[in-house]
Amino acid sequence: MRFYFNAFRSRVNSRVFFLKGLRITPFLLSPIVPLSMQWFRGPLLNNSTALIPDKKGDTFEMGLYISSQKQLQEEAEKERERIITTSVMPSFFKRILYRINDVIIEPVLTLLRFLELSSIFIPLLIIYPITCLGHHKTLKVDSNRVVKETSGSLLWFKLLRKALEFAGPTFIKLGQWAGSRTDIFSEGLCAELGRLHSNAKPHALKFTKEAIVNSLDRKYEFDDIFDEFNEKPVGCGAIAQVYIGKLTELMMKNFDIKTDSRYFAVKVVHPNVPKKIDRDLKIMTFFADMIDSVPTMEWLSLPNEVEQFSILMKLQLDLRIECQNLQKFNDNFADNPRVKFPVGAMDLSSRYVLFEEYIHGFPMEKFLSSKDGLKRVDLCRKVSDPFIEAFLKMLILDDFIHADLHPGNVMIRFMKLNKQETKVVSSEKEMFQIVHKLRAMSRDNDPEFIPEMKRVFEEYEPQVCLIDAGLVTELNDRNRVNFIALFNALAKFDGYRAGELMIERSRTPETAIDKDLFALKVEKLVNKVKKQTFTLGTVSIGELLDKMLGMVRQHHVRMEGDFVSVIVAILLLEGIGRQLDPEMDLFARFVLFVLMNGFSST
Numbered sequence: 001m002r003f004y005f006n007a008f009r010s011r012v013n014s015r016v017f018f019l020k021g022l023r024i025t026p027f028l029l030s031p032i033v034p035l036s037m038q039w040f041r042g043p044l045l046n047n048s049t050a051l052i053p054d055k056k057g058d059t060f061e062m063g064l065y066i067s068s069q070k071q072l073q074e075e076a077e078k079e080r081e082r083i084i085t086t087s088v089m090p091s092f093f094k095r096i097l098y099r100i101n102d103v104i105i106e107p108v109l110t111l112l113r114f115l116e117l118s119s120i121f122i123p124l125l126i127i128y129p130i131t132c133l134g135h136h137k138t139l140k141v142d143s144n145r146v147v148k149e150t151s152g153s154l155l156w157f158k159l160l161r162k163a164l165e166f167a168g169p170t171f172i173k174l175g176q177w178a179g180s181r182t183d184i185f186s187e188g189l190c191a192e193l194g195r196l197h198s199n200a201k202p203h204a205l206k207f208t209k210e211a212i213v214n215s216l217d218r219k220y221e222f223d224d225i226f227d228e229f230n231e232k233p234v235g236c237g238a239i240a241q242v243y244i245g246k247l248t249e250l251m252m253k254n255f256d257i258k259t260d261s262r263y264f265a266v267k268v269v270h271p272n273v274p275k276k277i278d279r280d281l282k283i284m285t286f287f288a289d290m291i292d293s294v295p296t297m298e299w300l301s302l303p304n305e306v307e308q309f310s311i312l313m314k315l316q317l318d319l320r321i322e323c324q325n326l327q328k329f330n331d332n333f334a335d336n337p338r339v340k341f342p343v344g345a346m347d348l349s350s351r352y353v354l355f356e357e358y359i360h361g362f363p364m365e366k367f368l369s370s371k372d373g374l375k376r377v378d379l380c381r382k383v384s385d386p387f388i389e390a391f392l393k394m395l396i397l398d399d400f401i402h403a404d405l406h407p408g409n410v411m412i413r414f415m416k417l418n419k420q421e422t423k424v425v426s427s428e429k430e431m432f433q434i435v436h437k438l439r440a441m442s443r444d445n446d447p448e449f450i451p452e453m454k455r456v457f458e459e460y461e462p463q464v465c466l467i468d469a470g471l472v473t474e475l476n477d478r479n480r481v482n483f484i485a486l487f488n489a490l491a492k493f494d495g496y497r498a499g500e501l502m503i504e505r506s507r508t509p510e511t512a513i514d515k516d517l518f519a520l521k522v523e524k525l526v527n528k529v530k531k532q533t534f535t536l537g538t539v540s541i542g543e544l545l546d547k548m549l550g551m552v553r554q555h556h557v558r559m560e561g562d563f564v565s566v567i568v569a570i571l572l573l574e575g576i577g578r579q580l581d582p583e584m585d586l587f588a589r590f591v592l593f594v595l596m597n598g599f600s601s602t
Contacts, residue, residue: 050346051064051067051068051071051318051320051321051324052067053066053067054066054067054070058476058477059474059475059476060328060400060474061315061321061325061472061474062311062474062476064315064318064320064321064324065311065314065315065321068314068315068318068320068321068351069314072318072351080098084098109279110279110282110283113276113279113280113283114283117167117280117283120163120166120167121163121167124156124159124160124163127156127159128156130152130153130155130156131150131152131153131156132150132152133150133151133152134150134151134152134153134155135150135151136148136149136150136151137149137150137151137154139154139188139191147186147187147188147191149186149188153188153189154188154192157188157189157192157193158192160175160189160192160193161175161192161193161195161196164193164196165196165197168238168276168280169200169238169239169270169273169276169277170276170277170280170281170284170313171280172196172197172238173238173239173309173312173313173316174284174309175193175196176193176194176196177309177312178190178193179191179192179193179194179196180564180565180568181564182546182549182550182553184300184553185553186553187546187550200236200237200238200241200270201236202233202236202241203241203268203270203271205231207268207271208241208243208268209222211268211269211352211353212225212266212268212353213225215348215349215350215352215353216348216350220251224248224250224251225245225247225248225251226245226246226247226248227246227247227248227262228245228246229243229244229245229246230243230244230245231243234265238273239269239270239273239316239317240267240268240269240270240273240319241267241268241270242265242266242267242268243265243266243268244263244264244265244266244358245263245264245266246262246263246264247262247263247264247355248262249262251348255345255347255348256347257343257345257347257348258343259343259357260427260428261357261358261428263357263358263360264345264355264356264357264358265342265354265355265356265357265358266353266354266355267319267322267353267354267356268352268353269317269319269351269352269353273317274317277313277314277317281306281309281310281313284306284309284310285303285306285307285310288302288303288305288306289302289303298508298511300558301507301508301558304507305561308561312471315470315471316470316471317351317352318351319349319350319351319352319353319354319470320346320349320350320351320354321470322344322354322356322469322470323344323345323346323349323354323355323356324344324346325469325470325472326341326342326343326344326356326469327344327346328400329341329400329402329466329469330343332393332394332398332400333390333393335422336386336390336393337415337417337421337422337423337424337463338386338390338461338462338463338464339386339390339463339464339465339466340359340413340463340464340465340466341465341466341467341469342356342357342358342359342465342467342469343356343357344356344357345357359411359413359465359467360413360431360432360435360436361411361412361413361435361465362411362412362413362414362435362438362439362442363407363408363410363411363412364407364408364410364411364412364576365407365408366439366442367383367412368407368576368579368580370442370449370450370453371579371580373449373450373453374450374453374454374457376454376457377581377582377583379454379457379458380580380581381580381581382457382461382462383412383462383464383580384576384577384580384581384584386462386463386464387410387464387573387576387577387580388573388577388584388586388589389593390464390466391405391569391573392589392590392593395566395569395570396593396594396597397597399474399475399480400472400474401472401473401474401565401566401569402466402469402471402472402569403471403472403473403565403568403569404468404470404471405466405569405572405573405576406572407576409466409467409468410464410465410466410467410576411464411465411467412435412462412463412464412465413431413434413435413462413463413465414426414431414434414435414456414457414460414461414462414463415431415460415461415462415463416460416461417461424463426460431463434456434460437452438452438453438456473562473565473566473569474562475562475563475566476562479560479562479563482501482505482560482563483563483566485501485505486498486501486502486505487594489501490526491591491594493526493527493529493530494526495519495522495523495524495525495526495527496519496520496522496523498522498523498526499518499519499520499521499522499523500515500519502518502522502548502552502557502559503515503518503519503557506557506558506559506560507558507559507560508558511556511558512555512556512557512558513555513556514555515555517555518551518555518557521551522548522551525544525547525548525551526544529544529587544587545567545570545571546571548567549564549567570586573586574586
């Protein structure tokens with residue numbers, strides 16, 4: 001297997017290309033390189049232009065996406081024209097070279113990428129029949145659910161995960177996206193894809209410094225930007241890596257940054273990644289169109305899914321969009337001191353570099369692993385209650401939902417509030433010291449950690465901090481109306497009507513099979529929930545939605561991607577909430593929140 005994954009590693013790394021006997025060297029391509037550098041090496045253009053949502057977008061996020069893509073195209077055209085008009089080489093010759101790049105070199109590079117991907121995934125397709133072999137094994141999906149898969153299936157799922165990790169950032173993100181789509185793929189496969197992680201190596205510090213300076217139009221030297229800069233990345237993902245730095249007083253003053261701390265997280269997109277993703281998306285689109293032409297596969301709507309995935313990827317390649325998301329979250333929660341989002345520095349950020357306030361918090365993952373020692377559910381509820389209330393507000397009132405609420409993106413700080421509980425009175429220094437002490441005690445397995453944690457909970461109020469806002473979910477007007485209608489049917493325990501609505505308002509109602517049987521299954525499931533409710537049992541809305549997704553998959557009901565994103569967010573929320581409070585009933589909280597805030601079907 002090692003040979004299988006390494007055989008073609010170096011096939012597309014050459015800097016010299018041979019096309020029909022013509023040897024094209026880097027020198028010959030030099031007029032093309034400056035334009036390509038914005039893709040290959042990062043932010044060399046002035047891309048700090050303000051990003052304003054385009055009115056053609058049916059949601060805030062889609063407006064930002066359309067505006068971002070327009071600017072990208074305009075910047076590329078301006079840069080190409082600038083190079084043509086300023087270079088000493090005759091302009092007609094430069095135009096010919098650009099044409100060669102567009103119609104020969106770029107397609108050849110895409111073909112080479114296709115061959116590389118073929119060498120990775122074709123062997124997997126060949127051995128797919130092993131999924132039918134072996135004994136059935138029980139696989140634990142989470143604390144509440146188990147599924148059964150053959151041992152051959154489990155092996156193939158693992159090999160697929162390894163192949164996706166090896167194939168690069170686009171396919172890592174594709175796997176993570178597929179892992180959330182239990183309406184399309186089996187739970188066993190989704191569980192394995194949930195273990196995907198990036199094997200990307202951190203890019204060079206030299207590139208990071210160059211990217212940061214270029215993103216500010218070279219108006220500042222690197223040492224003028226930071227008083228302190230941790231040269232080792234604190235995180236490295238498939239698309240970007242993150243550093244921690246302390247901004248100078250000069251930068252805070254010149255850019256009028258309104259934060260109490262000068263420490264910022266700085267995210268920098270990896271070199272080469274944007275162009276690789278662009279090629280991969282072209283290849284995916286080609287194969288999606290081919291598969292969609294197969295008569296039995298049209299229900300998957302793969303071209304549409306690839307288009308949605310393409311938008312998802314491109315949203316993450318413009319870090320100004322994440323900065324805008326942070327701004328909107330901060331506006332939405334301006335009156336809630338129990339929930340905190342980082343403040344993004346819009347004037348410092350650009351397409352490939354993001355500056356956002358660094359939040360030094362106690363990781364939710366560590367808190368979940370140590371909560372049993374507290375033996376106080378009431379203390380855990382001090383964390384779960386604001387967390388759940390924040391999500392319900394995002395879902396029901398704001399229609400702007402953080403779409404990646406796994407424990408790694410949730411931090412906890414500790415604060416004191418004024419008497420009206422409307423404002424934080426603790427200083428940043430005090431909150432930092434509390435968290436720093438708890439993290440050190442947890443890391444060192446200090447026996448006094450649990451008593452200290454109890455003391456902190458009794459003297460301070462927890463503040464739930466949500467980071468990494470690169471992905472959000474919004475429902476457009478049509479999907480929001482559908483969501484309200486579906487919720488009303490579920491709230492009235494009218495399962496059959498809920499099933500009918502899921503089919504009627506799906507993407508392709510005509511491809512659904514056994515429609516009446518599907519509605520009857522939903523009715524049976526909802527009646528079970530109704531029985532639990534009237535016997536004062538706690539209802540797992542996550543389990544309910546997960547079973548619904550299984551039915552959706554079996555009956556080929558094509559749900560909108562935004563719908564599924566909301567469901568996945570609810571599953572993540574309930575997973576964390578139930579760990580903090582085993583008696584938590586998200587369904588009851590959901591209904592209560594709706595009633596208190598006057599949510600209606602109109």
